[in-house]
Amino acid sequence: MDYFKLNNYEWFAEDVSLCTIAKEVGTPCYVYSRAALENKWHAFDKAFNNYPHQINYAVKANSNLAVLNIFARLNSGFDIVSGGELERVLKANGNPEKIIFSGVGKTIDELTKALQVGIGCINVESEAELLRLNEIAINLGKKATIAFRVNPDVDPKSHPYISTGLKENKFGVSILEAKTLYQQASKLKGIKIQGLAFHIGSQITSLEPFLEAIDKVLELNQDLNRMGIAISHLNLGGGLGVCYHAEMPPTPSAYVSALLAKLQQTDLVIHIEPGRAITANAGVLLTRVEYIKKQELKDRYFAIVDAAMNDLLRPALYEAWQDIVPVKLRHNETTLYNYDIVGPICETADFLGKDRSLFLEPNDLLMICSAGAYGFSMSSNYNSRPRVAEVMVDNNNFYTIRPREDLTELMKTEMMLPF
Numbered sequence: 001m002d003y004f005k006l007n008n009y010e011w012f013a014e015d016v017s018l019c020t021i022a023k024e025v026g027t028p029c030y031v032y033s034r035a036a037l038e039n040k041w042h043a044f045d046k047a048f049n050n051y052p053h054q055i056n057y058a059v060k061a062n063s064n065l066a067v068l069n070i071f072a073r074l075n076s077g078f079d080i081v082s083g084g085e086l087e088r089v090l091k092a093n094g095n096p097e098k099i100i101f102s103g104v105g106k107t108i109d110e111l112t113k114a115l116q117v118g119i120g121c122i123n124v125e126s127e128a129e130l131l132r133l134n135e136i137a138i139n140l141g142k143k144a145t146i147a148f149r150v151n152p153d154v155d156p157k158s159h160p161y162i163s164t165g166l167k168e169n170k171f172g173v174s175i176l177e178a179k180t181l182y183q184q185a186s187k188l189k190g191i192k193i194q195g196l197a198f199h200i201g202s203q204i205t206s207l208e209p210f211l212e213a214i215d216k217v218l219e220l221n222q223d224l225n226r227m228g229i230a231i232s233h234l235n236l237g238g239g240l241g242v243c244y245h246a247e248m249p250p251t252p253s254a255y256v257s258a259l260l261a262k263l264q265q266t267d268l269v270i271h272i273e274p275g276r277a278i279t280a281n282a283g284v285l286l287t288r289v290e291y292i293k294k295q296e297l298k299d300r301y302f303a304i305v306d307a308a309m310n311d312l313l314r315p316a317l318y319e320a321w322q323d324i325v326p327v328k329l330r331h332n333e334t335t336l337y338n339y340d341i342v343g344p345i346c347e348t349a350d351f352l353g354k355d356r357s358l359f360l361e362p363n364d365l366l367m368i369c370s371a372g373a374y375g376f377s378m379s380s381n382y383n384s385r386p387r388v389a390e391v392m393v394d395n396n397n398f399y400t401i402r403p404r405e406d407l408t409e410l411m412k413t414e415m416m417l418p419f
């Protein structure tokens, strides 16, 4: 979390005190650092040097328009998985020609819109999708530029819910099936073959799974060449992990160097789709302690805070660990107690961290670290809780980039039956 620092016993995002943001915007509230976002994007970009490449930021990690616009200004590409994400990227001034559309269930409307706006590439994940896309393209008098997303059957050694490249997963087509599909696609009037893609999973903390997958797809590429099918770009997906606690994932530069060592001999343009590795450590979630409650059976306390699983789902869904730190350190307090940091939602899964050694009192401000990826973007209104505010820090300024929802907004489109 390079751009979050301790200054005189108090945490800052860049040059802005997190206490000030909490006071002015309220809690819970996500805070992002513009410099951290830009810096990580550049870390990937610079690592490629002059090698032809495209960085397609994975929108799902954090899809706030301000975040997307920061990457659009850097001339980034974008990886999207829905019509909603497409609209967001266009609204944020993203270049449609640099958008890649992945996902197993693209609807007719989504594919039509993607072709109408001149999207860069559609990553096709089944024969049925190929045929649907061909028909839509022909009806529009266009050709759809595609890659097939193959499933290389590689274990990313990550949480099972975020592994996508094993043969039992729903994503992509097998390498064997890909050969038939490329041949089939080469004969379709509405289709232009351009690439070959995979994405094996997320929060991957070693290089081996990526390298294993690359070996498999390079072999496929050779077979395709022999069949007379030419591919000009290879999309390696996203998935590079980050440090949430004690993990030691490769840096963007080590990751890109390892990829290029394998790919230097090819003349393929390389696409990557990092999401988490760019945004996770560029954001925190601020929350305030409401109550402290002693646990019955253990020598432990509950710290009941104002954020909950609807605001940050990762701990509940994946039992993910995110560091939790008081925003103002107490220099005179040495006794620590064990706390489960929990939200007010009526679910036992509503925890943000378990068994944390801290000293807490009601009204203390906490920061849940590494919350810039899959934090707000996975939030919901469960328990009719309005979604929280988002703030972007830029040097010594901060901007509300999404105000806290209010209750009127929450219900404004609902209707009671007239009788």
Ligand code: LLP
Pocket: 058, 060, 061, 079, 102, 103, 162, 199, 201, 202, 203, 237, 238, 239, 240, 273, 274, 275, 276, 277, 314, 318, 373, 374, 378
């Ligand atoms: N490309 C594709 C096709 C993807 O499905 C994903 C993520 C990415 C790129 C970006 O992966 P990243 O670089 O962020 O690892 N909600 C989970 C993560 C789900 C990732 C889904 N796909 C979490 O909070 O851990």
